[in-house]
Amino acid sequence: MIILHKDTQILVQGITGREGTFHTRLMMESGANVVAGVTPGREGSSVESVPVYNTINAALSKHPHIKMSVVFVPPAQCFDAILEAIDAGLQWVTVITEGIPVKDTLWLVNYARYKGSHIIGPNCPGLISPGKTKAGIMPASAFFPGDVGLISRSGTLTYEVGSGLKENGFGVSTAVGIGGDPIVGTSLLEATMMFEADSETNTIVVLGEIGGDMEEELASAIKEGAIMKPVVAFMAGMTAPPDKKMGHAGAILQFGASSAKDKLELLVAAGAHPARTPWEIPDVLKEITQNTISLGK
Amino acid sequence: MRLYEYESKEILKEYGLSISRGIVISRDHPEEIEQQDLNPPLVLKAQVPVGGRGKAGGIIKVKNVEEAKRQLLSLFDKNINGYAVQKILLEEEILADRELYLSLSINRQEKSYSLVAGALGGIDIEEIAKSKPDTILKLSISPLRLINNFDVLAISNHLSVPMVRIDPIVRQLFSIAVELDAELVELNPFVIVGNTSVILDAKIIIDDSALFRHPLLNELPPRGKTKEEEEAARIGLSYVSLNGNIGIIGNGAGLTMATMDLLQSKGGHPADFLDVGAGAKSDIFRKSIHLLMKNDRVKVIFVNIFGGLTRGDEVAKGIIEALGSEPPKKPIVVRLAGTNAIEGGELLRKNGVSAYSSPLEAAVSAVSRVGSTP
Numbered sequence: 001m002i003i004l005h006k007d008t009q010i011l012v013q014g015i016t017g018r019e020g021t022f023h024t025r026l027m028m029e030s031g032a033n034v035v036a037g038v039t040p041g042r043e044g045s046s047v048e049s050v051p052v053y054n055t056i057n058a059a060l061s062k063h064p065h066i067k068m069s070v071v072f073v074p075p076a077q078c079f080d081a082i083l084e085a086i087d088a089g090l091q092w093v094t095v096i097t098e099g100i101p102v103k104d105t106l107w108l109v110n111y112a113r114y115k116g117s118h119i120i121g122p123n124c125p126g127l128i129s130p131g132k133t134k135a136g137i138m139p140a141s142a143f144f145p146g147d148v149g150l151i152s153r154s155g156t157l158t159y160e161v162g163s164g165l166k167e168n169g170f171g172v173s174t175a176v177g178i179g180g181d182p183i184v185g186t187s188l189l190e191a192t193m194m195f196e197a198d199s200e201t202n203t204i205v206v207l208g209e210i211g212g213d214m215e216e217e218l219a220s221a222i223k224e225g226a227i228m229k230p231v232v233a234f235m236a237g238m239t240a241p242p243d244k245k246m247g248h249a250g251a252i253l254q255f256g257a258s259s260a261k262d263k264l265e266l267l268v269a270a271g272a273h274p275a276r277t278p279w280e281i282p283d284v285l286k287e288i289t290q291n292t293i294s295l296g297k
Numbered sequence: 298m299r300l301y302e303y304e305s306k307e308i309l310k311e312y313g314l315s316i317s318r319g320i321v322i323s324r325d326h327p328e329e330i331e332q333q334d335l336n337p338p339l340v341l342k343a344q345v346p347v348g349g350r351g352k353a354g355g356i357i358k359v360k361n362v363e364e365a366k367r368q369l370l371s372l373f374d375k376n377i378n379g380y381a382v383q384k385i386l387l388e389e390e391i392l393a394d395r396e397l398y399l400s401l402s403i404n405r406q407e408k409s410y411s412l413v414a415g416a417l418g419g420i421d422i423e424e425i426a427k428s429k430p431d432t433i434l435k436l437s438i439s440p441l442r443l444i445n446n447f448d449v450l451a452i453s454n455h456l457s458v459p460m461v462r463i464d465p466i467v468r469q470l471f472s473i474a475v476e477l478d479a480e481l482v483e484l485n486p487f488v489i490v491g492n493t494s495v496i497l498d499a500k501i502i503i504d505d506s507a508l509f510r511h512p513l514l515n516e517l518p519p520r521g522k523t524k525e526e527e528e529a530a531r532i533g534l535s536y537v538s539l540n541g542n543i544g545i546i547g548n549g550a551g552l553t554m555a556t557m558d559l560l561q562s563k564g565g566h567p568a569d570f571l572d573v574g575a576g577a578k579s580d581i582f583r584k585s586i587h588l589l590m591k592n593d594r595v596k597v598i599f600v601n602i603f604g605g606l607t608r609g610d611e612v613a614k615g616i617i618e619a620l621g622s623e624p625p626k627k628p629i630v631v632r633l634a635g636t637n638a639i640e641g642g643e644l645l646r647k648n649g650v651s652a653y654s655s656p657l658e659a660a661v662s663a664v665s666r667v668g669s670t671p
Contacts, residue, residue, distance in 0.1 A: 075506065075509070076509060076510070099506045100506060101478050101504055101506045101507035101510070102403055102478070102480060102504045102506060102507070103403075103440070103474075103475065103478050103504065103507065106403060106408060106409075106410075106440045107440045107441065109408050110408060110409070110439055110440055110441050111441060114441065137575075137605075137606070138605070139605035139606070139635070139636065141635075141636070142605065142635065152551065153551065154549055154550055154551020154552065154554075155549050155551070155575065155605070156547075156548050156549025156550075156551060156552040156575070156603050156605065157549060157551030157552045157555060158551075159603055159605045159635065160552055160555075160603040160634070160635075163603070163634065163635065180550055180551075182403065182405050182480075183403070183405060183408055207551065209550075209551055209554060210554075211405075212405040212406065213405065213406050214406075217406065234555075236550075236551045236552075236554035236555045236558065237554045237557075237558070238557075238558040238561065239539075239554075239557045239558050239561045239567060240554060240557070240570070241537070241539060244537045244570075245505075245537075246537060246550055246553075246554050246570055246572075247535045247549070247550025247551075247553060247554070247570070247572040248550040248551075249505065249506060250405070251550055251551075251554070255348075255423055256423045256426075260558075276558075276562060277555065277558065277559050277562065277656075277657075278552075278555050279559075279656055279657060
């Protein structure tokens with residue numbers, strides 16, 4: 001598993017909001033160790049028996065081992081909330097919120113790097129290590145524990161693929177959604193490198209899409225030999241028209257950028273295994289597993 | 298949101314930059330041209346939210362006002378790369394020895410601002426970047442520090458334009474990008490005439506996610522959208538119209554795109570991308586079905602839902618509500634998986650709607666029913 005351990009202490013920003021409260025309960029049901037929540041002005045109350053504080057520093061004074069914040073704060077207040085988490089020295093900030101201005105994310109991602117924090121998202125479903133812990137909104141029922149590292153730019157597609165793996169006897173070590181915005185804190189490559197270093201992960205599944213060039217960056221790294229574990233890649237948006245935002249703010253095929261087909265071809269040329277649809281991924285994994293076994297003989 | 302040239306130029310003017318003199322004439326009031334007091338030669342420029350308008354005949358140079366009046370009406374009749382011309386900018390033509398390029402944009406890979414200066418302006422920058430890369434200087438600038446003197450000096454040297462001319466332009470590009478949340482501010486071209494720099498064409502794209510904090514920009518009418526897309530936006534759906542005949546409803550951007558790709562791979566042609574988002578309730582499905590039912594291009598409706606927060610029974614309820622007591626005018630094929638998919642599937646079949654759990658079988662079924670009666 002990557003990023004979190006089973007017992008990693010988690011804080012929820014915006015815990016008293018509708019989404020914050022609902023998902024805090026679901027996270028805890030999935031094993032997450034949520035020890036504190038933050039909503040300015042609500043100190044002294046509790047949500048799902050988790051104590052609420054006015055500020056992150058107040059929470060840290062009672063729970064000094066918090067490693068991650070999960071942010072459910074509305075877009076207009078997000079800059080402030082994320083900055084507070086970075087300056088409080090939290091190692092990870094997972095931002096679920098959709099619709100944060102790109103300028104805010106751009107600044108925060110650079111600032112986080114400078115301060116030694118890592119942002120996951122924004123506009124992401126977070127991550128789950130099935131049976132162990134969860135930070136975010138992924139439905140636990142879609143995932144089964146196993147040795148596949150799953151990385152995605154899209155929420156629902158992650159659940160769809162997780163569920164398909166489960167039906168076919170595969171499970172995931174961790175599934176992580178890196179977010180659908182033009183600028184995200186953790187890239188496909190960074191997430192892949194974490195799975196490469198993870199002893200519980202044997203294969204890596206990457207769900208990319210049109211927009212940006214994170215897939216190209218990943219392809220170069222595979223080609224250079226930085227990733228030795230087998231990578232299965234699917235690219236959404238093969239039939240997307242140019243210059244239209246396809247649901248995600250970051251899913252736009254701009255002039256001069258690679259199409260989904262180009263991205264997949266680059267990854268395949270670098271050595272990744274292609275899946276033409278998300279539903280084909282379990283079959284591709286079966287082939288890889290069989291080949292590995294026969295090579296072992 | 299992509300601003301029209303005349304809107305972009307109004308912003309540049311507010312930021313103290315020089316633009317060519319001109320007036321905006323709207324389609325419904327061509328007589329507005331009578332208010333002009335411009336000095337010929339002039340140029341008529343179609344205001345469309347799309348590039349390549351010069352090649353498409355959207356820019357017409359004229360020698361005098363009489364000629365401008367004659368050309369005005371024919372330009373309003375033109376279709377420029379798929380867009381009707383609603384407004385025309387009539388400007389004084391400015392001739393200069395050298396046309397230059399300058400833009401500021403957000404660089405997704407480097408997570409920085411990209412400041413690009415080109416010694417050859419007025420042409421498509423992507424083409425120049427390929428054919429004459431030496432004429433382009435690209436600086437990556439961290440949002441933590443923004444613009445500094447040495448950046449401006451690099452631009453000044455590259456373009457061979459004195460610091461005093463280029464400095465205000467470069468700095469105002471940053472002011473606009475930061476203050477107005479612009480994803481792109483592009484001056485292409487600008488020219489140096491005597492002691493001043495004049496911007497001849499400009500394009501500004503504002504980050505849609507930031508419109509909430511720019512009330513004036515937020516009030517501008519939508520653009521670059523088809524009628525269907527405008528209607529879908531009013532309902533709050535994420536919608537893109539496509540050319541095919543199978544209407545798609547999905548949840549989540551990635552899954553909806555994957556659904557388009559799947560249909561295409563089975564020989565089908567998607568008529569739209571419609572993403573209902575996370576946790577949609579029955580009313581959203583009802584409205585989505587209504588939207589596709591009244592779209593003549595759509596011959597079959599394909600609903601592909603993986604329920605996380607979205608519940609299969611809500612999907613089914615919405616579809617059944619949309620159909621009412623009438624038999625459906627078009628075949629509907631539904632694929633449900635995840636939360637409450639079994640309940641939803643039973644509810645649909647009870648009401649005569651085809652429901653599948655396999656996306657592939659559902660896609661094949663949808664493709665086979667194009668052209669058939671429900």
